[in-house]
Amino acid sequence: DIMADKEGVTLSLEEEEEDADVALAYKTPEKKSLQEIQELDPGDESLRKYKQALLGAIPAAVDASVPNVQVTRLTLMCEQAPGPITMDLTGDLEELRGRAFVLKEGVDYRVKVSFKVRPQCMVSCAHWLGMALLPSHHREYEVVTPAEEAPRGWLARGSYRVRSLVTDDDKTEHLSWEWGLCIKKAWED
Numbered sequence: 754d755i756m757a758d759k760e761g762v763t764l765s766l767e768e769e770e771e772d773a774d775v776a777l778a779y780k781t782p783e784k785k786s787l788q789e790i791q792e793l794d795p796g797d798e799s800l801r802k803y804k805q806a807l808l809g810a811i812p813a814a815v816d817a818s819v820p821n822v823q824v825t826r827l828t829l830m831c832e833q834a835p836g837p838i839t840m841d842l843t844g845d846l847e848e849l850r851g852r853a854f855v856l857k858e859g860v861d862y863r864v865k866v867s868f869k870v871r872p873q874c875m876v877s878c879a880h881w882l883g884m885a886l887l888p889s890h891h892r893e894y895e896v897v898t899p900a901e902e903a904p905r906g907w908l909a910r911g912s913y914r915v916r917s918l919v920t921d922d923d924k925t926e927h928l929s930w931e932w933g934l935c936i937k938k939a940w941e942d
Contacts, residue, residue, distance in 0.1 A: 791805075821927075826839055834862075846930040849933075854934055859904075914931060916931050
C-alpha cells in the first residue's frame with residue numbers, strides 16, 4: 754500500500770506510521786514559574802505589558818503548601834433529582850467515606866468536577882480546558898462529563914463504594930477520595 758503526501762512524494766504505510774510515531778514524540782517544554790516567565794525578555798516593554806495582562810500580578814511569595822490544582826467539589830447533575838447532589842471536597846474527605854449519596858435507578862446524570870488552578874502556567878490543564886495558559890485570576894473551572902444512565906433493575910440496586918481520582922494528562926494525582934453511592938428504586942427509598 755502506498756500513500757502520497759502533499760508534495761507528491763510517495764511513502765509506504767510503514768514509513769507513514771514511522772512518521773506518525775515521530776510526530777507523537779512531542780516533549781512538553783520545561784516548566785517555568787510565573788516569576789521566570791515575567792523575567793524573560795526584560796527589554797521588551799510591549800511583551801512585558803502583554804504578560805502582565807495575560808498572567809496578572811505575581812504574588813510576592815508562593816505558598817508551597819497550596820496545591821497547583823485544588824479540586825473543590827463534585828456534583829452529580831440530574832434534572833429529575835429533588836435537590837443538588839454535591840460533595841464539598843475542601844473539607845474532611847473521611848467524612849464523605851461514611852456518607853451515601855442517593856441516585857434513582859435509570860435516570861440520566863452527568864458528573865461536574867469544579868476546581869481552582871494555582872496562579873501559574875499549567876501545561877497539563879490545557880487539554881482539559883482547551884487553552885494553553887490559565888490566567889492567574891482565582892476563578893473556578895468546571896469539567897462536565899457526557900450524560901450517562903444510572904443502572905436499573907433489582908440487580909443494580911444497592912450500596913456501592915466509589916473511589917474517585919482526579920488526575921491530569923501528566924498523570925499527576927490531584928485528589929483521591931472514597932464515598933458511598935446508593936442506587937434506589939425511588940429518590941426517597
